[in-house]
Amino acid sequence: MIGSILTWAVQRRLASIDHFRQHPHEVQQRVFRELLRTAGATEWGRRYGFLDAPGPREFAQRVPVSSYEQLYPALERVLRGEADVLWPGRVLWFAKSSGTTNARSKFIPVTPESLHESHYRAGRDMTATATLLYPESRVLAGKTLSLGGTHAPNPFRPDEKDSRVGDVSAVIMQNLPGWAEYIRTPPLELALLDEWEEKIERIARHVQGVNVSVLAGVPTWMIVLLRRVTELAGAANITEVWPNLRLFLHGAVAFGPYRELFRQMIPGEQMGYLEIYNASEGYFAFQDQPASEDLLLLLDHGIYYEFIPADQFDAENPQTLMLEEVELGRSYALVISTNAGLWRYKIGDTVRFTSLAPYRIRITGRTKHFLNAFGEEVVIENTDAAIAAACRATHTTVQDYTAAPIYFDATEASRGGHQWLIEFTHPPQDPQHFTQVLDETLRQLNSDYDAKRHRDLALLPPVLTVAPAGTFGRWLARKGKLGGQHKVPRLSNSRELLEDILQGIA
Incomplete structure (x- = not known):
């Protein structure tokens, strides 16, 4: 009976979900206005004129896009108990997260709102x-x-x-x-x-x-x-x-x-x-669809979204797009303004839109977690799909993995490559076949990777290193990141992470 009552209660939210599906731009504009009005009297609200009721484009011109490191001076004051800095009142709870290979923890404010x-x-x-x-x-x-x-x-x-x-x-x-x-x-x-x-x-x-x-x-x-x-x-x-x-x-x-x-x-x-x-x-x-891995973007949940196109990822002052300006099939970096006081905050995730009515996305990776040492532009979406295909072909399963470049050496004939460190639940009987399917799938999914692999001109075939059972768990424990939502970064443009994990195996 209690289960039936709870089911009835939560299903009352279905009408609200349908509303932001059907009226996405209006809902996002309402969220935008509420955020600025609520934070108008804060230090940031006064600095950037939130109570002037700027529109989205003027807001984007006034307020800089910030990474965690750039926003940290204000966040540290919030951490130390100052009130009305980024959001009204004093914040008591903070989510602690690494989020990148950087050892320093991030502290994200979690307000009641x-x-x-x-x-x-x-x-x-x-x-x-x-x-x-x-x-x-x-x-x-x-x-x-x-x-x-x-x-x-x-x-x-x-x-x-x-x-x-x-x-x-x-x-x-x-x-x-x-x-x-x-x-x-x-x-x-x-x-x-x-x-x-x-x-x-x-x-x-x-x-x-x-x-x-x-x-x-x-x-x-x-x-x-x-x-x-x-x-x-x-x-x-x-x-x-x-x-x-x-x-x-x-x-x-x-x-x-x-x-x-x-x-x-x-x-x-x-x-x-x-x-x-x-x-x-x-x-x-x-x-919201079992037959599709696309994710419904939540638009009525205290978060206002902007999107950085791929060619602006590394720009000092990146140009952003509003929700109604995004296109299908392109990767964007997420920028959020939230009811926790994160203003035009670049979280580091990249997404690709698969539908515009309603807005659905797939996570393609991280702005800092990708393989592009040789212009191959491999993202996590590619590698996860390639791993899955190789597992199906060899009837095995993967516990965890990471990949990094193998750089050119000083010889004239030297070419680059990728080293994959993979922990299997049980290693494939034919590791060479696993690696071959992995490589072939990446070539099918990513034209840049395929071009670099053509006749082994720029990239050699992947090198597979099988990690002993428990390798990644021990590495996380060594870093004090065992459990919770901590995870091993899948891809890196340097060998620092891979070498650190390999050192624990030796």
Whole structure:
């Protein structure tokens, strides 16, 4: 009965979803005006004349596009407790994230408005959509098993116990409304443990007898938990433990390389998979069509979007486009202004529009995470698809991977290449065939890569290095990034990351 009541309640959001699908530009303009009006009396609002009610183009001329490093002087003041700098009031919660290969942590403000109007509203929308897409699964009749990180006192305000920093999933869990806390498992005292190995073990033991119907989290860490649950139960697969398991809401990394592995762990046709696109900065999109991997851009969730075309990625003052100016098939860097006080903030993700009515996207990678040492312009969207194709061809699955350039040496005949460090669940019987399919798929997907590979003129075939089991997990542990939403960067234009991981193997 409670599940039916909750289903009815969340499905009331379906009308709002349909509204921003049908009236995207009007909804975004309303969000834009509300953001500027609310922040008008802040330091940034006064500096850039928010109360003058500038239009989007004038706003873009007045306010600079900022990376985290450029915005950090203002963010640090917010971290230290100053009020009314970027957003009204003092901010107590901050999402801590690395986001790049840079070792320095990022601290993203999480205001009550961003929690409720972005993360929680989008969570309700995702739940409503799931109940509509999978009515027979009774999504809210069982528990949602969610994995997250942890939080700790704000190091900038050690004497203020109410100010905390942590993984965005931990911030969300700690502040969940009662109805959402009711449907999730495990309890907070387990979900927020900071020792990851202990967390996995204790959660696996706790959830043995729980009626889990939905999984939510990062595929990499969910695999670890499911294996331990299955092992403790002495079961052949996880459906013997949770017969009502019907849906996995996944995010943070592309699901393609993990799809076959989850099919093996959760056999049968009853299981559904939906991708979500959320980050420390907000909840941006989710998959609203099971037959398509496109993600519906969320337009009524306290975030105003702008888009930097690819030829402006490295510009000092990049020109941005409004939503109504984007084109299909082109990659754009996301720029957001939010109800957490992030103004024209460049988050580093790149997306490609697959539909303009409604607006749907695919994540293509990071502005800093790509392979372009030789003009090949390989993005994560390409490599995830190539990995998935190679896995299908060789009947294997990949746990994690990263790739980096092999640079020219001093010899006249020297040519470049890519080295792939891949951790398999079980290595392919024919690694050469895996590498061949990987290479061929990349050539089909990316004309720049194909041109460089033509007759091996500029790029040699990929070099595959098989990583021992646990390699990437040990590297993350060594960096203090084990668990939560931390992940290994897939691509890098230098060998620094790859060599650091390889050093841990030696």
